[in-house]
Amino acid sequence: MTGGILGQGRALTALRRAVESGRVPHAYLFVGPRGVGKYSTALEFAATLQCLDEAQRPCGVCRSCKLVAKGDHPDLFQPKRSGSKLTKNANAGSKETGFLGDIVPMLGYAPVLSAWKVVILDDAHQLTDTAANFLLKTLEEPPSRTIFILVTHAEHLLLDTVRSRCRRLRFAPLTKETLVGILTSRGVDEEQARAVAPLAEGSAGVALELLDGGQLELAALFDGLLAALKAGRAAEGQDPVTALFAAAGKGRTERQMVELLVDHLKKRISGAEPRIVARSLAKEQVGPRALLTLIDEADRNLKLNSNPRITADWLFRKLASGGTPWACLGVSDAGR
Ligand SMILES: [Zn+2]
Structure with missing residues (x-):
């Protein structure tokens, strides 16, 4: 089983071994940062356990595999997910115990299609106390032929008693x-x-x-700020720091905006053509290397948790103070 899941070789190997040995624990806890493939792996593992083809599991073509892919397998239980967004909510349900309260009675029956019933709870740390205690009770007396997979990026928020009943599997950052x-x-x-x-x-x-969040729009914003700095328009109207942070929005912090700016500058320099770099070296007082040192310093300050506003202001002032090889930053000479 790989299912196109990249960068999680260790977790996948552990799961494959469990299936091959026939000793699959009744509850897993998948832990690791957001967006590294925990949920995809849980689905792939469910498909593997439930596949009807014994030669190659998951085969991807049997009835079970197709139903898992469609999110419509009668033995696979997961709170509704809307599209690819993680909006599933295990607390919603007709009972106080939420989704689990609704499905646990069904887990008492034999699987309908496959050898195993699988329950996947994403963001398991978000369960209410009532639901979490109900989960604990369920794990203490697990229904037969049922595997629970708890997925979380905030393991410390789970009940210790729940955690201790699961086989923990760590997913690494990519x-x-x-x-x-x-x-x-x-x-x-x-x-x-x-x-x-x-x-x-x-x-x-x-x-x-x-x-x-519009990486391309950001690049345009950064380029616009640089062009204004180069043209000496910084003093008129809005100062560049204000302009930078005004565009933050979309859930980005000021720190992230400065980090993105620094990354943009680095990318521009490393992407500059040698011909342009040579011309800049001949013409400008500050070479690309000195510029890179400046940007690295801003980067380091950010990593040391300096105030992003001060760092941005410092960086803009340095760039505006003259000698900046603008051509290396992709800011054209047209405005001269
Ligand atoms: Zn299959």
């Missing part, structure tokens, strides 16, 4: 290369994928959110 691979496989332009990967905290989910 490497930048894996992220780029995942993003490009989903149709994201490679250059964009490489630009967003360093900001994504090892999470494909975060990377997609960043892209969703």
Whole structure:
């Protein structure tokens, strides 16, 4: 079983071994950062346990596999998810015990189609106390032929008693290369994928959110600010820091905006053509290397938790103070 899940080799191997040995614990706890493939792995594991083809599981073509893929398998229980967004809510249901209260009575019966019933609870840490205690009671006397998979990025919020009844499986943050691979496989332009990967905290989910949040619009914003700085228009009208943070919105913090700006500058410099770099070196007082040192310093300050507003202001002042090789930053000479 891989199901196209990238960067989680250890977790997948552990699950494959459990299936092959025939000793699958009745409850798993999948822990790790958001957007690294925990839920996809839970679905893939369910498909593996429930597949009707004994030779290759999951086969992807049997009735069971197709129903898992459609989210319509009679032995697979998961709170409704709307689209790809994680809006499932295990607390919703006709009883105070939520989704679990509704489905646990059904778990007393034999599976309808497959060898196993599987219950997947995403964001298990969000269960209400009542639902969590009901889950505990259920795990203490597990229904037959049933595997529970609890998924969480905030393990510490789960009841210790629930945690101790599960086999814990750790999912690692994704490497930048894996992220780029995942993003490009989903149709994201490679250059964009490489630009967003360093900001994504090892999470494909975060990377997609960043892209969703308009990475291209951001690039245009940054380029506009740089052009204004170069033209000396910074003093008139809105100062660049205000302009930068005014565009934050979309759930981004000021710190993230400065981090994105710094990353944008780095990308521009590393992407500058050698010809342009050579011309800048001949013409400007500050070479690209000195510029990179400046940007690195801003980056370091951010990592040391400096105030993003002060860092942005400092960086803009340095850039505006003259000698900046604008051509290396992709700011054209047209305005001269
Ligand atoms: Zn199958």
